[in-house]
Amino acid sequence: MSTGRGQESRWRRVRRWLPFVLLVGLSVTVLVSGAAHLLSLDRLLASRAWLKAFVEAGPLRALVAAYLVYLGAVIVSVPATLILTMICGFLFGIVPGALLAVCAATTGGALVFAIGRGPGRDLLQRFGGPRLERLAAAFRRDAFGYIATFRVLPLFPFWMTNLAPAACGVRMRTFVAATFLGLLPGAFVYATTGAGIEDVVAAHEAARAACRAGGGLACDDALSPSAFVTGKMVLGLGLLGAFGLVSLVLSRRLRARG
Numbered sequence: 085m086s087t088g089r090g091q092e093s094r095w096r097r098v099r100r101w102l103p104f105v106l107l108v109g110l111s112v113t114v115l116v117s118g119a120a121h122l123l124s125l126d127r128l129l130a131s132r133a134w135l136k137a138f139v140e141a142g143p144l145r146a147l148v149a150a151y152l153v154y155l156g157a158v159i160v161s162v163p164a165t166l167i168l169t170m171i172c173g174f175l176f177g178i179v180p181g182a183l184l185a186v187c188a189a190t191t192g193g194a195l196v197f198a199i200g201r202g203p204g205r206d207l208l209q210r211f212g213g214p215r216l217e218r219l220a221a222a223f224r225r226d227a228f229g230y231i232a233t234f235r236v237l238p239l240f241p242f243w244m245t246n247l248a249p250a251a252c253g254v255r256m257r258t259f260v261a262a263t264f265l266g267l268l269p270g271a272f273v274y275a276t277t278g279a280g281i282e283d284v285v286a287a288h289e290a291a292r293a294a295c296r297a298g299g300g301l302a303c304d305d306a307l308s309p310s311a312f313v314t315g316k317m318v319l320g321l322g323l324l325g326a327f328g329l330v331s332l333v334l335s336r337r338l339r340a341r342g
Contacts, residue, residue: 104203107196111161111243123157123164128171132281139175150175151188158192161243165189169271173278182268182275189271190264193246197259201250220252227254228262235266 128135139146154168165185172181223230227249234245249259 103199107159107199114160114162123162123167128167132174135171135175146175147180147184151184154185154188155192158189158242159195161241163241165242166274169274170278170281173275174281178272178275178279181278182271185275186264186267186271189242189267190260193242193263194256194260196243196246197250197256200247201253223249223252224254227252227258231259231262232266235263236269238270 138149150168150172154165154172156162157164157168169181169185172185175181176184231245231249231254234240240248
């Protein structure tokens with residue numbers, strides 16, 4: 085009898101940990117293989133004519149394909165969501181492109197959250213200690229404000245802000261709502277940039293020409309994605325992040341008074 089229970093317990097642990105281990109292994113494989121470079125700015129800009137033709141040939145099919153590519157990039161933690169959001173804005177327009185990016189990012193984040201919830205909680209309990217557990221409890225109390233702020237201001241890698249709430253025991257619906265709303269402002273900013281992709285192409289070509297004229301070596305990477313982060317964009321995201329932090333402080337004070 086005890087042997088059967090032990091086998092059932094082991095199988096339960098395997099089912100709990102296997103998806104998480106596979107996810108980590110897949111992410112590391114993609115990172116080490118260099119496959120993420122397939123979504124580089126230079127490659128995507130060079131393919132813009134083909135991408136436009138693909139959308140015109142079948143808009144619905146193109147939407148589904150873009151959604152699946154974005155979803156896969158989020159699940160395996162490929163650091164290309166900014167560029168993909170720009171491409172969505174270029175291909176589908178500002179509003180549809182931004183919404184497509186946010187829906188795909190939220191779905192991917194929720195899948196990673198669901199996979200990492202059990203193992204993350206186990207690791208926190210085993211290695212975190214009382215202090216980290218208290219921090220996790222504080223995070224749970226104001227989870228919506230924290231998650232939304234981290235989405236508005238991308239201070240940490242996307243995979244980290246998917247797994248940390250899972251380890252802290254945040255509810256799925258809170259995670260999904262905060263992720264969706266927190267990603268919207270940035271998505272509209274980047275989709276707007278993508279909608280003017282031809283201006284981006286002109287800037288990219290000018291930067292590459294200037295690099296070559298100056299005898300540079302890595303001229304294909306002369307214009308990085310950070311070049312599109314203008315002062316107004318940073319100011320807008322900063323104000324949105326400040327708003328989220330103020331909301332968080334006010335909600336804690338109101339809860340304390342109540």
